[in-house]
Amino acid sequence: MPTSQEQQPSFGEVKASASKNIGQLLQDLQSFEHAIETENVAEIYRIYQGKLHKELKETSNQNHEIDNLLARKLHDALLARFEYLQFVKKISPTLLQYRIGQYYHQRPTIMVDVSVPKIYIEPTVLNEWRNFNETDQSQLKEIEQKINQLDVQNLTLQSEVEELEKKLLPINKQIQLMSQQKTIFNRVKNEEEYLQLLNTKKQLEADIQKLNVQKDDDTTLNRRKEAYQQDYFNIQLHRALITKELRLVQKYATSLDHLEAELMQFITDYLLPREEVQANDKGF
Structure with missing residues (x-):
């Protein structure tokens, strides 16, 4: 039976292991730093979501520096690919909202999660689009x-x-x-x-x-009628909004299924390994 002394690694082995780990950390950090400097998005995601040490992740993104960089890069690439998208709001460091076209009543319909990254149609909107019947009154x-x-x-x-x-x-x-x-x-x-x-x-x-x-007295009756009439108007307005949104989808993306496929393909292409690119000064 081996003794406890025989089970303990030697100082040389500990030193070699520590040196290897530190060397790997330094290498990861240098690679990550280089990817950030060159704004190599695919490499940033690969390192940041993969092997980068937890403490390094937290330190490098302490004030959302990485989030802001990735948000700007993804925003620029998205609008370059889908010129009909309109930026609406940045609701968190990693979550962005967009809409299709410039219809003034339109709500945010496209969501971008920079942290994944992921781009998708807002679930409530998608459900309404898929189940909408223009003739249903x-x-x-x-x-x-x-x-x-x-x-x-x-x-x-x-x-x-x-x-x-x-x-x-x-x-x-x-x-x-x-x-x-x-x-x-x-x-x-x-x-x-x-x-x-x-x-x-x-x-x-x-x-x-x-x-x-x-x-009901006249006042109460009129108040109840007005409440129903307001509901009626709101439904009319919402149905008109969905109709307009679906027409914009058809105009710019042919169909809803095609739009979803294009959004998925965009992310796939966006994360493809590529040659290092120079920093893009386009504002966000």
């Missing part, structure tokens, strides 16, 4: 029905209230008449009938009050 018709139902419901309740008020009118007259014909003992001649009329009146008034609570 179901959402708008549903809101129209809700607006109509408000009027119908209110008119129905108003009719019921008026009907009950018609029934209440002769009862009130009868109660008033019987009250005026009280005896000298302050009692109505037919007390049982009188009490029955009072109960009927009470029930009718309760029913009327209940219906009035369910029925």
Whole structure:
């Protein structure tokens, strides 16, 4: 059985191993530094995402220096390849937003993640594009029905209230008449009938009050209608936006599938090893 002393590496072996590791770190650092100086994007990604030591990564990108460099390079290359894309916003050091064309209502639709790198259609937008049916008016018709139902419901309740008020009118007259014909003992001649009329009146008034609570006044009704009309307008506007976006996709990229394929191919080409390039001074 070997002893613990026999299992321990010699000082020379430790020294050689340490020297090799340090040498590799220095070599990686020099290669990384050279890639940055020459703005060799493919090499930067290869080293930064691969074998570069964690501490070196954190130090070199402490203030997002690497992120900013990669964002600028990718931005320039992207707009050179897709001239119809419009930069919208840099929402983080590594996440950029773009849109297709210059339609003033348009939202950000293309996302670029510099850290991967990855370029893709924003998921919510992609889902809307793929499932959009320009002839489908179901959402708008549903809101129209809700607006109509408000009027119908209110008119129905108003009719019921008026009907009950018609029934209440002769009862009130009868109660008033019987009250005026009280005896000298302050009692109505037919007390049982009188009490029955009072109960009927009470029930009718309760029913009327209940219906009035369910029925909107003009202010409330108009406010609810306006809310539905705003929803209607927003849906119309959003559908028009999607229609315009899809027409721009067709104009510039033939189809949605072709656009996705072009974006994927762009990243593939962008990361291909290539000859060192001189620093590009184009601003971002």
